[in-house]
Amino acid sequence: MRVRQITFRAGTVTALFAIVLWPAAGQNSTGTGSRPHPDLSGYWELRFDSRNVPPASLTAEVAAEDKNLQYKREMTEIRWCHFMGVPYDMESSPIDILQNRNGKEIVVTFSLRTPARHIYTDGRAHVNPDIFDPVSNGHSIGHWEGDTLVVDTNGFSDEGITRIPGGGRRTTGSHLTERYRLLDEGNRLSVVFTWEDPKIFAQAHSYEFRYYRSPKGTEAREFDCNANDEERAKFLSGMPGR
Amino acid sequence: MRKLKRDIVAAAIALLASGAALGQSTPKGSVPDLSGFWERKDDLGSGSFGGTLERISKAAIKPEIMAANREAAARQSRGEVVSLGSKWCLTNQYPFFMQHSAAWDIVQTDSEIVQVPEVHTFPRHIYLDGRQHPDPAHVESSVNGHAVGHWEGDTLVVDSIGFPGGAGAPGGGRVGPKTHLVERFRLLDGGKMLSVTFTWEDPAIYLKPHTYELTYHKSDPGTYAFEEYCHADDPVQGGSVVEPPQK
Numbered sequence: 001m002r003v004r005q006i007t008f009r010a011g012t013v014t015a016l017f018a019i020v021l022w023p024a025a026g027q028n029s030t031g032t033g034s035r036p037h038p039d040l041s042g043y044w045e046l047r048f049d050s051r052n053v054p055p056a057s058l059t060a061e062v063a064a065e066d067k068n069l070q071y072k073r074e075m076t077e078i079r080w081c082h083f084m085g086v087p088y089d090m091e092s093s094p095i096d097i098l099q100n101r102n103g104k105e106i107v108v109t110f111s112l113r114t115p116a117r118h119i120y121t122d123g124r125a126h127v128n129p130d131i132f133d134p135v136s137n138g139h140s141i142g143h144w145e146g147d148t149l150v151v152d153t154n155g156f157s158d159e160g161i162t163r164i165p166g167g168g169r170r171t172t173g174s175h176l177t178e179r180y181r182l183l184d185e186g187n188r189l190s191v192v193f194t195w196e197d198p199k200i201f202a203q204a205h206s207y208e209f210r211y212y213r214s215p216k217g218t219e220a221r222e223f224d225c226n227a228n229d230e231e232r233a234k235f236l237s238g239m240p241g242r
Numbered sequence: 243m244r245k246l247k248r249d250i251v252a253a254a255i256a257l258l259a260s261g262a263a264l265g266q267s268t269p270k271g272s273v274p275d276l277s278g279f280w281e282r283k284d285d286l287g288s289g290s291f292g293g294t295l296e297r298i299s300k301a302a303i304k305p306e307i308m309a310a311n312r313e314a315a316a317r318q319s320r321g322e323v324v325s326l327g328s329k330w331c332l333t334n335q336y337p338f339f340m341q342h343s344a345a346w347d348i349v350q351t352d353s354e355i356v357q358v359p360e361v362h363t364f365p366r367h368i369y370l371d372g373r374q375h376p377d378p379a380h381v382e383s384s385v386n387g388h389a390v391g392h393w394e395g396d397t398l399v400v401d402s403i404g405f406p407g408g409a410g411a412p413g414g415g416r417v418g419p420k421t422h423l424v425e426r427f428r429l430l431d432g433g434k435m436l437s438v439t440f441t442w443e444d445p446a447i448y449l450k451p452h453t454y455e456l457t458y459h460k461s462d463p464g465t466y467a468f469e470e471y472c473h474a475d476d477p478v479q480g481g482s483v484v485e486p487p488q489k
Contacts, residue, residue: 227474
């Protein structure tokens with residue numbers, strides 16, 4: 001009887017330790033094993049066959065604009081190392097997507113000297129535009145529709161490289177919806193971009209990028225920018241070939 | 243009695259296994275969640291660079307580095323410009339954003355942690371997938387260095403090399419191309435605060451490892467990132483620093 005009692009105590013001690021220790025370990029755990037959504041994390045790159053970009057249907061005013069003005073404006077932005085912003089940074093390669101373990105945020109980083117994108121997936125709404133200072137990446141919130149991450153972005157500034165693949169440009173009135181979906185057992189990532197802006201587009205403009213997953217061990221690079229580099233400034237500001 | 247011994251041994255093995263799970267071999271999913279926005283708050287004035295940093299003990303640095311620091315301070319006190327970084331909006335090198343009052347964001351996955359600062363620099367990537375540093379002889383320097391991390395219990399240990407050189411470290415230290423940095427990230431106060439202990443080593447700069455701790459406060463839920471832009475072509479920005487006469 002006594003032996004049985006002690007055995008019971010030993011088992012109880014074990015159980016108590018298990019109860020005390022494992023929850024302590026799990027307290028800060030984000031439970032990745034039970035994550036209900038696909039994991040988009042990783043490095044993704046564009047290749048020659050990654051873009052399906054039809055021409056945009058532009059408003060008459062924008063279609064009639066002098067394209068040289070947009071070109072000069074972009075060269076000025078690059079020459080002075082301004083932030084580039086969406087959608088240009090999504091055309092850089094590779095991009096690094098980090099899907100936070102707690103499910104509250106996704107970040108996309110770039111090798112360009114431009115801010116990372118923060119996509120808030122914690123259920124928050126957009127910041128009141130009356131108090132939000134527009135930025136080159138805008139303000140992004142996301143939610144899941146099945147296996148698809150849907151990202152809604154507004155609050156854009158007109159800073160940076162504003163041209164949109166297929167035609168048109170980002171303005172402070174632009175609205176972007178993106179749909180991210182894994183393909184090919186997670187080896188490819190489809191992103192469908194849809195831009196709306198009544199000043200720019202006659203109808204919503206959609207295009208799709210299909211990124212390839214980068215090889216394991218891929219690392220971020222830093223393509224720095226020095227506005228004080230005179231040779232670089234001459235190259236970007238001068239006539240080609242001179 | 244033999245059964246009692248057997249049960250006690252079994253219990254001890256189970257306890258050891260539980261303990262091991264909390265030790266160096268912390269399994270995936272059980273590590274602390276460092277994610278979120280973190281910010282420095284100086285009790286000697288929010289955002290003041292003369293606050294927390296003033297309390298950091300002076301680094302034991304080589305005489306020639308000390309002399310260079312003194313010379314730069316003297317030039318500065320004479321009104322000379324010792325850096326044109328802000329005039330030209332040059333990229334801030336590590337560890338600048340860790341000392342800045344602007345918040346920075348940690349995003350955490352099982353294989354990588356990224357620190358995303360608001361100040362104009364690159365995100366810092368910390369690889370947790372077991373990879374090693376590149377050969378130091380061939381490492382491509384970057385403003386945040388090359389960083390690999392691992393967990394020791396509830397502490398994230400980050401090892402960095404590959405800095406470009408030219409940056410400063412609190413306490414009068416400097417960051418050179420061969421500088422080695424070890425940091426230990428640990429949550430405090432139930433996750434409301436984050437402690438980061440920095441240890442800098444470089445025989446070309448320091449006489450002994452230079453260690454100090456900075457603490458950060460978790461930002462409120464709903465905090466969102468700004469983009470701290472810097473326009474070198476803005477006359478106000480460009481005029482913020484007057485270049486010294488050229489010799």
